[in-house]
Amino acid sequence: MQSRTVSELLSQQTTLLEVDIKGWVRTFRANRFIALNDGSTINNIQCVVDFEKFDESVLKRITTGAAVHIKGELVESQGKGQKVEIQVHNIEVLGDSDPETYPIQPKKHSFEFLRENAHLRTRTNTFSAIMRLRSALSFAVHKYFNENGFYYMHAPIITGSDAEGAGEMFKVSSLDPKNTPLTEDGKVDYSKDFFGKETNLTVSGQLEAETYAMSLGKVYTFGPTFRAENSNTSRHLAEFWMIEPEVAFMDLAGNMDLAEDFLKSVITHVLEHNQEDLEFLDQRLLNEEKSKPQAERSDMSLIEKLKFVTENNFKRVSYTEAIDILRSCKPNKKKKFKYIIDEWGTDLQSEHERFLVEKHFKCPVILFDYPANIKAFYMRLNEDGKTVRAMDILFPGIGEIVGGAQREERLDILKERMAAIDIPEEDLWWYLDLRKYGTAVHSGFGLGFERLVMFATGMTNIRDVIPFPRTPHNAEF
Amino acid sequence: MQSRTVSELLSQQTTLLEVDIKGWVRTFRANRFIALNDGSTINNIQCVVDFEKFDESVLKRITTGAAVHIKGELVESQGKGQKVEIQVHNIEVLGDSDPETYPIQPKKHSFEFLRENAHLRTRTNTFSAIMRLRSALSFAVHKYFNENGFYYMHAPIITGSDAEGAGEMFKVSSLDPKNTPLTEDGKVDYSKDFFGKETNLTVSGQLEAETYAMSLGKVYTFGPTFRAENSNTSRHLAEFWMIEPEVAFMDLAGNMDLAEDFLKSVITHVLEHNQEDLEFLDQRLLNEEKSKPQAERSDMSLIEKLKFVTENNFKRVSYTEAIDILRSCKPNKKKKFKYIIDEWGTDLQSEHERFLVEKHFKCPVILFDYPANIKAFYMRLNEDGKTVRAMDILFPGIGEIVGGAQREERLDILKERMAAIDIPEEDLWWYLDLRKYGTAVHSGFGLGFERLVMFATGMTNIRDVIPFPRTPHNAEF
Numbered sequence: 034m035q036s037r038t039v040s041e042l043l044s045q046q047t048t049l050l051e052v053d054i055k056g057w058v059r060t061f062r063a064n065r066f067i068a069l070n071d072g073s074t075i076n077n078i079q080c081v082v083d084f085e086k087f088d089e090s091v092l093k094r095i096t097t098g099a100a101v102h103i104k105g106e107l108v109e110s111q112g113k114g115q116k117v118e119i120q121v122h123n124i125e126v127l128g129d130s131d132p133e134t135y136p137i138q139p140k141k142h143s144f145e146f147l148r149e150n151a152h153l154r155t156r157t158n159t160f161s162a163i164m165r166l167r168s169a170l171s172f173a174v175h176k177y178f179n180e181n182g183f184y185y186m187h188a189p190i191i192t193g194s195d196a197e198g199a200g201e202m203f204k205v206s207s208l209d210p211k212n213t214p215l216t217e218d219g220k221v222d223y224s225k226d227f228f229g230k231e232t233n234l235t236v237s238g239q240l241e242a243e244t245y246a247m248s249l250g251k252v253y254t255f256g257p258t259f260r261a262e263n264s265n266t267s268r269h270l271a272e273f274w275m276i277e278p279e280v281a282f283m284d285l286a287g288n289m290d291l292a293e294d295f296l297k298s299v300i301t302h303v304l305e306h307n308q309e310d311l312e313f314l315d316q317r318l319l320n321e322e323k324s325k326p327q328a329e330r331s332d333m334s335l336i337e338k339l340k341f342v343t344e345n346n347f348k349r350v351s352y353t354e355a356i357d358i359l360r361s362c363k364p365n366k367k368k369k370f371k372y373i374i375d376e377w378g379t380d381l382q383s384e385h386e387r388f389l390v391e392k393h394f395k396c397p398v399i400l401f402d403y404p405a406n407i408k409a410f411y412m413r414l415n416e417d418g419k420t421v422r423a424m425d426i427l428f429p430g431i432g433e434i435v436g437g438a439q440r441e442e443r444l445d446i447l448k449e450r451m452a453a454i455d456i457p458e459e460d461l462w463w464y465l466d467l468r469k470y471g472t473a474v475h476s477g478f479g480l481g482f483e484r485l486v487m488f489a490t491g492m493t494n495i496r497d498v499i500p501f502p503r504t505p506h507n508a509e510f
Numbered sequence: 511m512q513s514r515t516v517s518e519l520l521s522q523q524t525t526l527l528e529v530d531i532k533g534w535v536r537t538f539r540a541n542r543f544i545a546l547n548d549g550s551t552i553n554n555i556q557c558v559v560d561f562e563k564f565d566e567s568v569l570k571r572i573t574t575g576a577a578v579h580i581k582g583e584l585v586e587s588q589g590k591g592q593k594v595e596i597q598v599h600n601i602e603v604l605g606d607s608d609p610e611t612y613p614i615q616p617k618k619h620s621f622e623f624l625r626e627n628a629h630l631r632t633r634t635n636t637f638s639a640i641m642r643l644r645s646a647l648s649f650a651v652h653k654y655f656n657e658n659g660f661y662y663m664h665a666p667i668i669t670g671s672d673a674e675g676a677g678e679m680f681k682v683s684s685l686d687p688k689n690t691p692l693t694e695d696g697k698v699d700y701s702k703d704f705f706g707k708e709t710n711l712t713v714s715g716q717l718e719a720e721t722y723a724m725s726l727g728k729v730y731t732f733g734p735t736f737r738a739e740n741s742n743t744s745r746h747l748a749e750f751w752m753i754e755p756e757v758a759f760m761d762l763a764g765n766m767d768l769a770e771d772f773l774k775s776v777i778t779h780v781l782e783h784n785q786e787d788l789e790f791l792d793q794r795l796l797n798e799e800k801s802k803p804q805a806e807r808s809d810m811s812l813i814e815k816l817k818f819v820t821e822n823n824f825k826r827v828s829y830t831e832a833i834d835i836l837r838s839c840k841p842n843k844k845k846k847f848k849y850i851i852d853e854w855g856t857d858l859q860s861e862h863e864r865f866l867v868e869k870h871f872k873c874p875v876i877l878f879d880y881p882a883n884i885k886a887f888y889m890r891l892n893e894d895g896k897t898v899r900a901m902d903i904l905f906p907g908i909g910e911i912v913g914g915a916q917r918e919e920r921l922d923i924l925k926e927r928m929a930a931i932d933i934p935e936e937d938l939w940w941y942l943d944l945r946k947y948g949t950a951v952h953s954g955f956g957l958g959f960e961r962l963v964m965f966a967t968g969m970t971n972i973r974d975v976i977p978f979p980r981t982p983h984n985a986e987f
Contacts, residue, residue, distance in 0.1 A: 036759060038659065038727065055759040057725070057948045071758075072726035073659060100948040128919070128949030135947050152718075152940040153947070155725040164726060168661035175652045182515065182550060184645035189978040190667065190734045191680070191711075191749050193985035203668070203682050203704070205711065207738045210698050213687045221687050227680070227738055227748065229983035234668075234682065241629075241978060241987060248534070248632040249549035249641060250515065256734065257667045261684045261704055271704065272668050281548075282513060282532040282604075442605070463629040463987055470612050470630070471534045471577040472605030501666040501718060506706035508670035510718060510940055 040073035042107060048117055050107040054078070055127070057156065060139045061095045067121070069103065072155070075162050075309050079110065079118040091124060097139050098130030098156065144497055151501050151510055159317060162310035163490045163498055166303055170485060173302035174255060174276055177295055183251040183278060188238025190257060193230050194460055201261040202233035203271075234259035239277050239477060240411070240464050243440060246279040246475055247467050253278035255482070263505050267494040270483060272503040279477035285413075285422040285439040288476035289399050292426055292435050293347045296397075301343050303489055304336075311336055311489075318491040331430060332391065335491040338429055345396035347426065350389070352403045353377065358393060359385050380407045386425075386432035398427045410450040411464075412438040424478070431488055437478025444468035517550035519584060525594055527584040531555070532604070534633065537616045538572045544598070546580065549632070552639050552790050556587065556595040568601060574616050575607030575633065621974055628978050629987055636794060639787035640967050640975055643780055647959070647966060650779035651732060651753055654772055660728040660755060665715025667734060670707050671937055678738040679710035680748075711736035716754050716956065717888070717941050720917060723756040723952055724944050730755035732959070740982050744971040747960060749980040756954035762890075762899040762916040765953035766876050769903055769912050770824045773874075773957075778820050780966055781813075788813055788966075795968040808907060809868065812968040815906055822873035824903065827866070829880045830854065835870060836862050857884045863902075863909035875904045887927040888941075889915035901955070908965055914955025921945035 036053050056071035056078075064084045068077035080103050084092055095101065104123040110116055132138075136146075137156050147154040154160040178185065191205050207227040208214065214222040223231045238254035245252040258275045278291065303311065315335040322330040333341060350358075359365055359374040359381075372382045381400075389398050401424040405414060412421035422439035441447045447468055448458065458465060486498040496502035501510045513530050533548035533555075541561045545554035557580050561569055572578065581600040587593060609615075613627050614634060624631040631637040655662065668682050684704040685691065691699040700708045715731035722729040735752045755768065780788065792812040799807040810818060827835075836842055836851040836858075849859045858877075866875050878901040882891060889898035899916035918924045924945055925935065935942060963975040973979035978987045 040659075055950065072661075072728075098948045100950040127951070128945075128947070130947040137947075152721040152943060153725070155722055161726060164663065164722070165661055168663065171662045172652055172656045175649055179649045182517075184549075184642055185648045186641065186645070186977055187734070187751055189749065189980060189985075189987065191736075191980050191985055192987075194987070201684070203684055204687070205680050205682060206687065207678070207680055208687065210681070210683065210685065210687060210690045211692070211696075213690065215688070219688075227740070227982060228980070228985035230985060232985045244629040244987075245632055245641070245977065248630070249638060250533075251549075257664070259668075263704070272666065274664055466629060468605075470605070470607040470614075471575045473532065473577040474604070500663055500722065503666060503668050503705070505704060508666075508668055508705035508707060508709045510666065510669075510671070510721075 038073035039069065039071045039076065039078045042078055042119075043074065043076055043115075043117065045107060045117060048107050048109050051104070052107045052119060053102075053104050054119070055100070055102045058095055058097055058099045058101060058130075060097060064092060067095060067101070067103075069101070069119075070161075072161060075158055075165075075313050076115075079112070079115050080105065080121050080124075081118055082121045082124065087124065091126065094126040094129055095124070096130050096132045096135070098135045098137060099126055100128035100130075101126055144494060148496055148502070149509075158313060160497075162313050163486070163492060164500065165310050166307055166314075166490055167486050167498060169303050169307050170299055170482075170489060171255075173299035174482075176302070177298045178251075178253050178278065181251070183253050183280075184245070184249050186238075186242060186245045186249075186252045186254055188235065188241040188254045188256055188277075190235055191228070191232050192235045193228065193232050194240070200236050202236060203259050203261045205232045205234055236260060237275065237277065237479065239279065239479060240461070242277050242279040242477065243467060243475065244463065246281045246477070247471065247473070250282075251278070251280045265505050267496070270495055270499065270502055270504060273495075273499065274482040276480045276482055277477060279475065281475045282473055283439075283476045284474050285401060285424060285476055288437050288439060288478060289347070289349060289401070289424060292424075292437060292478050293397075293399070296426070296435070297343050299485070300339050300489065304339055304343065311339070314490050314492075333429065338491075339489065341429055342397055347397040347399050348394045349399045349401065350394070352400050352420070355381070355385075355389060355398075355400050358389065362388065362393065364388060378404045378406070383432035386427040387429065390427045390429050390432075397429075400425050400427065408438070410454055410456065411440050411447070413441045414446055414450070422476075426478075428488055431484060434484050434488065435478050435480050437476065439474065439476040442468060442472045442474055444472065515550035516546065516548045516553065516555045519555055519596075520551065520553055520592075520594065522584060522594060525584050525586050528581070529584045529596060530579075530581050531596070532577070532579045535572055535574055535576045535578060535607075537574060541569060544572060544578070544580075546578070546596075547638075549638060552635055552642075552786050553592075556589070556592050557582065557598050557601075558595055559598045559601065564601065568603065571603040571606055572601070573607050573609045573612070575612045575614060576603055577605035577607075578603055621971060625973055625979070626986075632977075635790060637974075639790050640963070640969060641977065642787050643784050643791075643967050644963050644975060646780050646784050647776055647963060648732075650776040651959075653779070654775045655728075655730045655755065658728070660730050660757075661722070661726050663715075663719060663722045663726075663729045663731055665712065665718040665731045665733055665754075667712055668705070668709050669712045670705065670709050671717070677713050679713060680736050680738045682709045682711055713737060714752065714754065714956065716756065716954065717938070719754050719756040719954065720944060720952065721940065723758045723954070724948065724950070727759075728755070728757045742982050744973070747972055747976065747979055747981060750972075750976065751959040753957045753959055754954060756952065758952045759950055760916075760953045761951050762878060762901060762953055765914050765916060765955060766824070766826060766878070766901055769901075769914060769955050770874075770876070773903070773912070774820050776962070777816050777966065781816055781820065788816070791967050791969075810906065815968075816966065818906055819874055824874040824876050825871045826876045826878065827871070829877050829897070832858070832862075832866060832875075832877050835866065839865065839870065841865060855881045855883070860909035863904040864906065867904045867906050867909075874906075877902050877904065885915070887931055887933065888917050888924065890918045891923055891927070899953075903955075905965055908961060911961050911965060912955050912957050914953065916951065916953040919945060919949045919951055921949065 067080040426435035544557040903912035
């Protein structure tokens with residue numbers, strides 16, 4: 034008889050089946066009820082042991098975390114909380130779990146403790162739900178792009194170009210750090226390094242994705258990116274995954290359409306496919322917020338927030354309009370904002386973004402046409418000479434979730450903007466080539482995948498939505 | 511009128527449509543026929559220009575590589591080679607391409623030259639076909655695992671554990687290499703580095719995937735992995751993508767079933783979805799092989815090789831049986847092999863693997879139960895004490911494509927094997943925890959994604975199947 038998953042058994046209509054199942058014990062109650070989980074669903078299957086028929090020495094080994102192989106009969110449940118349960122005929126303990134030392138006890142553990150045990154934390158309901166959702170969101174991303182004629186491209190991770198300017202980079206090397214070879218003028222002699230030049234971990238695959246968009250038309254990346262910034266916050270990781278679509282012949286309006294459609298699609302996917310995990314996390318968030326003062330609780334539950342995205346049109350507002358709204362809004366006038374808005378040209382903070390979404394427009398917002406000097410060099414300059422065709426998408430609870438732009442396709446202006454921030458043309462000769470040979474309007478955006486997972490799970494610390502977080506002074510596992 | 515893709519237009523049944531399309535000029539023949547491509551398919555759409563109606567200054571700008579916006583009428587083609595073509599009413603040159611300097615001319619370029627222009631090489635038929643196939647294979651991987659109850663997990667890229675022993679690693683650091691801080695006893699003071707310890711780029715996500723398999727049941731990784739090996743060959747990259755499924759409660763036989771089903775599924779996917787690209791690459795390989803001496807040509811065409819995998823059962827043969835076959839086979843006796851097989855315990859080379867697949871069994875082969883001392887420490891020791899439950903899958907043309915194993919689930923034996931090769935237990939405390947708490951039989955395998963793309967495209971240099979290859983002394987772009 035083939036083993037089945039808990040998920041399969043719980044959705045069985047017929048009972049009185051002989052079943053065979055392997056999994057891990059979550060709890061063993063009253064020497065009689067095993068709650069068994071195998072990762073296939075957040076739900077456990079109840080396995081009922083007639084303890085008089087089993088050897089005491091076996092029963093003692095049925096502890097939280099033990100791996101067991103159970104044979105028995107699937108029957109209608111007598112108790113509440115489940116439709117079916119297994120009447121156990123045979124139980125074999127595959128792997129013991131010493132209750133004295135096993136870190137994951139059937140009680141509430143702090144997230145901090147679970148981070149230190151990241152190799153075991155998916156044995157809890159919360160983290161198994163998060164990681165199933167993370168997986169489902171990943172698949173939804175690939176599915177969306179595949180169905181819409183995009184090609185997946187793997188941008189390089191190790192890069193010799195440090196001109197992207199998106200942040201501090203990690204150095205990649207195979208030189209001996211105790212014995213770094215130097216040139217005659219005392220610089221590091223990278224010609225002796227593996228790649229014969231200085232190399233770093235990528236901060237973005239966008240520039241490379243542009244090369245592919247300008248031949249294959251519609252492409253996207255989905256891969257790891259890195260920041261060597263010493264930011265010990267709940268919103269920053271040194272290593273995170275990024276999604277970056279890039280489309281030839283698409284302008285900023287098309288970019289907004291794409292991003293809105295994409296976000297709605299992936300969130301709809303998990304609403305449809307991950308209902309049980311979402312309901313669990315929705316309830317978890319509700320319980321967590323009960324301990325907070327009323328003012329800090331969110332207006333919407335987790336699932337309400339997801340539907341807020343899928344059921345509303347995204348409001349498109351220029352940066353200039355947004356500044357006008359913010360300047361004259363109550364929290365600005367009453368100095369409730371931490372950062373007071375008084376001038377055009379200032380960058381928006383999360384508090385302003387959330388105000389626009391949650392209080393003013395009451396829908397997701399796309400801000401566009403930002404001041405050039407707070408955005409990247411490759412964004413297309415507008416005719417006004419001071420704004421660029423950038424866009425940020427703002428979500429409730431978290432603020433910015435997507436940043437994108439129409440790219441500067443004009444060779445002369447791109448060169449000027451690079452010169453203004455001292456990027457040598459020879460560093461990006463290949464990027465400039467795209468503007469020399471068959472240039473065209475093109476656009477794309479970037480989505481930090483962990484931001485999306487935080488939004489979809491209601492988790493508030495980014496370290497809790499990636500399997501093994503890398504942060505300052507932490508690269509365990 | 512919305513722009514459409516070449517692929518959409520070529521599959522149109524109705525003609526006499528007004529159409530609007532953007533793309534790049536591949537060729538402009540007789541001042542009349544534009545072959546237009548936009549990356550959506552390997553095929554170009556022919557756009558017929560009535561040159562007398564257009565200004566000479568516009569016609570001169572229609573050069574190979576130029577981006578153009580064409581409006582016209584989709585009509586039945588008069589010429590051979592295509593069913594439909596566009597009668598051009600209007601043409602706008604979006605981006606010029608100077609024919610004097612544009613690197614990608616309508617002629618045969620060497621692969622070496624195209625590698626130096628990797629940012630433009632997808633503007634050729636060969637590389638656009640390769641990268642569309644790469645994308646389709648990626649999607650097929652995710653689709654297969656999603657449909658079969660696996661969760662995608664992102665294994666960490668930066669890792670503090672260097673105990674995996676799979677090869678030389680790149681160091682990741684944010685220390686100043688010219689001014690490396692040292693401890694009192696003269697070692698590098700990694701406590702001052704970003705992560706507070708020595709960190710490297712991962713060589714495999716397997717060990718981390720095992721932690722997830724032992725809670726979520728069935729998981730897989732698909733991410734970049736790295737080797738700092740100075741191997742300047744057509745089979746090695748410093749940065750490549752790896753797929754690693756891992757399944758709890760699955761033994762080696764199950765692992766073979768999974769790998770065979772998986773490989774057949776992804777190859778079937780491209781046979782069904784990428785027919786035109788495959789036919790093009792099939793023909794390309796045929797032409798390339800014509801220039802080779804008969805003895806070096808392959809017996810099968812590209813598409814035949816793919817069907818050889820999807821249409822045959824994989825033959826399962828123990829390492830010991832394979833050695834017996836090889837020892838007594840003709841090429842071994844006649845010393846035609848470069849490496850003569852005479853002893854049990856020796857590792858197999860590609861020539862032996864290919865002999866087994868192509869000459870002896872005439873089907874894909876799964877070798878299993880390898881000598882322990884040529885395989886990794888984490889593979890499950892058999893009762894004979896000298897072999898491990900490892901498996902390699904061998905394909906025609908390339909030899910090994912998959913390597914996998916049932917993992918050692920017994921704590922004491924795993925510790926012994928680690929001790930034997932001097933891996934300190936504290937380096938892998940979390941990996942050992944899996945054997946302490948609820949251990950169980952589990953298995954998985956690794957597939958170098960570029961190997962699969964090489965197999966599916968018939969390309970013989972691994973640098974030609976990844977967008978921007980990283981190899982010794984090469985990290986351009």
